[in-house]
Amino acid sequence: MGSLGHSSTMVDLSHHINAKSRARHPSPLKDIIKFMGYDGMVSFAGGETRSSRYLGDVDNSPVGSGAGNRQLIALAKELTERVHSPPCEYECLLHPGNTNAWAKVVGLLCEDDDYVIVEEFTYPSAQALWIPLGIKAVPVTADAAGIMAKNLRHLLSRWDERERGSRRPRVLYLVSVGSNPTGITISAQRRREIYDICVEFDIIIVEDDPYYFLQYPGYGSPIETSFTPKPIPEFLNTLVPTFLSMDAQGRVIRLDSFSKTLFPGLRLGYFVANPVFTERLLRATEVETQDPAGLSQAFVLGLLQKWGIDGYLTWLQNLQFQYRTRRDWLLDTFSAHFDLLPAEKSPIPEAQGFVVCVKNSHGGKVKPIFSFVDPGAGMFVWCKFYFDGIDRFMEIEKPGKSKDPEQDFANELWQAWATELVLLTPGSYYHAWQGPDKMSTAARGVDPRTAHFRFSFATPTKEEISTGVVRLAKVIAKYWG
């Protein structure tokens, strides 16, 4: 927990807790746990099983405490203090992975039929959770530095409850580093602007940040041929400051995970948040999931105890190097098969980042295929494809042919690639859910004659990337000529 000196800047945010969460009572069984620790106490009040005696107590915390192993929580706090130095009071609470953590945050803050502010393209499972509750997304557009502060302010200052049929949003959900799907990392300057707006309009920021430690230098910057770790303070200085690090008021709920940094399927992470929120999240934990799996806790605890926090931060640098290498493999392969132009020198100067064009060795007209922002973190390259002037698209676009020509052509492209044995993720999966009437490209009011696809470079080998891009290029040649 932060020192008591921080508490002067904290504000009372308990009004953000929704009605159902306020109605939770502590599980009465937990009251007894504190008595169990008395010297010489004989307890007939236990609930754990006999078999634990045979296999050993992998989890040192009282079974069913709903809070997780004490030593692991202490290490999570040490890591938090080291990396974020939050300027507010906070607690760490273990959770079984960010998917469940986000489900608990929705259960904590949202009422049915609320709006949640999200990036224009957002993680589909996060939305799939709340769509059945009648909750809708209200998207904010982004540039290469993240969601645009002026658009956020505009949205909030002009919110019309009557027209929207719901109160002004109170929750901003962000994957603020190496966003899934866009790969965008919100800059430090933009974060300060966004935080100030959230103070002004009393918004809780949910910082879902599994890729925080996977930040790496931009494409084309010098690269070592092998991995050499930096001193820890120098490494930490290369990372963008988090919302938590600027959270004087206690309005950031951070979702941290070990799944993306140690191995997938661990189902182990932790909340960092205002004690007002962690207390209620603990109540939900007791009845919805209990502690994360004991083996996962024991594994991570053992590793962190052996490595120390410094050792973990060194491991993360290695991981960062691996991801940077893979990002470079993919972009190098793009570069080998196509012309990669900086947006401002391309036929689409308003694009962000790079524009990938048909290879133009004989100086003809430059033909754009897609653009992307160089991902400085995470594992995704988010590509905006341009359909203008493509014969097949223009055929689909003819009046009466299709209700959503962009989506229909994107589906056709996806199928053509799959037939050539290369898979991308369709961009439509990531559209912010604004209700059933805002599904088509036109209804969403986005750039016509474009659609997105997501590349993940996390799993394929260098050879697979090469083979995959050759197959992509074959289909592109067919359509783009």
Next chain:
Amino acid sequence: MGSLGHSSTMVDLSHHINAKSRARHPSPLKDIIKFMGYDGMVSFAGGETRSSRYLGDVDNSPVGSGAGNRQLIALAKELTERVHSPPCEYECLLHPGNTNAWAKVVGLLCEDDDYVIVEEFTYPSAQALWIPLGIKAVPVTADAAGIMAKNLRHLLSRWDERERGSRRPRVLYLVSVGSNPTGITISAQRRREIYDICVEFDIIIVEDDPYYFLQYPGYGSPIETSFTPKPIPEFLNTLVPTFLSMDAQGRVIRLDSFSKTLFPGLRLGYFVANPVFTERLLRATEVETQDPAGLSQAFVLGLLQKWGIDGYLTWLQNLQFQYRTRRDWLLDTFSAHFDLLPAEKSPIPEAQGFVVCVKNSHGGKVKPIFSFVDPGAGMFVWCKFYFDGIDRFMEIEKPGKSKDPEQDFANELWQAWATELVLLTPGSYYHAWQGPDKMSTAARGVDPRTAHFRFSFATPTKEEISTGVVRLAKVIAKYWG
């Protein structure tokens, strides 16, 4: 899955799925997974992380499938077929422990402000989950053979929607073997009666059954000095038939767990249910928790593959023997300090099971302290204490002294025991939640001048049990004389 021949007895139960669960869509990301298996496919659609390459793929299922490891599911089916032979179509779906499984079932079936039918004394965390949703319990009283069928029928046939302010209950929640807290196991005959009533009134039975394999012979039956396993079919014959084993219609949702049979904190179990329900539960799994932790899956899969189903069923017999031994330690110690009378030969012939009385070596008046049903399964002895004629209780009961003398005296007793360094679990923790106006002993309409306490014999050693009962007896002597 059961053979196709079963499907003729299945009925359409899809109307039980609540509005929010019906509104769930499959997570679109999952659609792509099937394409990933194509021979020679290069996938840029992956989401798993780099680190899995270093640590090895502990989980053979596609990451994020939301369904669990295929081989483990196959073993769960094999075990289900062997033990329950369900006469209906069913699927097995992994879940991260019965607490979460029950949360998902409430999310599947219950609407806010519903009633759920429970045993008169029920597991508090199960209730704590739905109290904030406005859901209330409607309790059914039990005898030593479980909840009484005629009371269940009475409740359902006379349900008055207007008076209750809610539709007739559709869900019956039961820990039907070694119930927590009562230790009661519902008899085969009673189960058939209950199942028939559930068919008649269209009720879904949720069979939360973590203690199923911890059934053991009654107190006083012959005991071997050391463990000798029975042949598997003989062992299975000693177990009461489950609701699932008589479920021709597909209206039982079974919650199975490895946490109570392998070790606590595994957070791994499985649903067995009608495919109509498992399909929706899978949708919830995708967005609320994902698969159970990979290490837990790998551990259980490895163990079951090494042991085989027969080996697991032999391990369970050993565990059963351990629990039986501990139950005997506790009841033997009761017997050493008090007089244990069969209820019908006691001063409280209407009691169930045994009545524990003040030791009466000189033939005076028999003074009852508490009664209990010999637990034939699980890890709990549920004791009903009798306060009639206790001086201190009669003082508290004097007009104007206390709004709930039974509860106040029970609290005083609990404190007195804790001061002597022995802990029991207060019975009040397990009262079915009927709303804030039905909290006191009088308002609940139960036997006056009584209160319950729960003993768990799962954790203390033989010596601790002995020490604990001496301490209990000391306080009892003070009050009961």
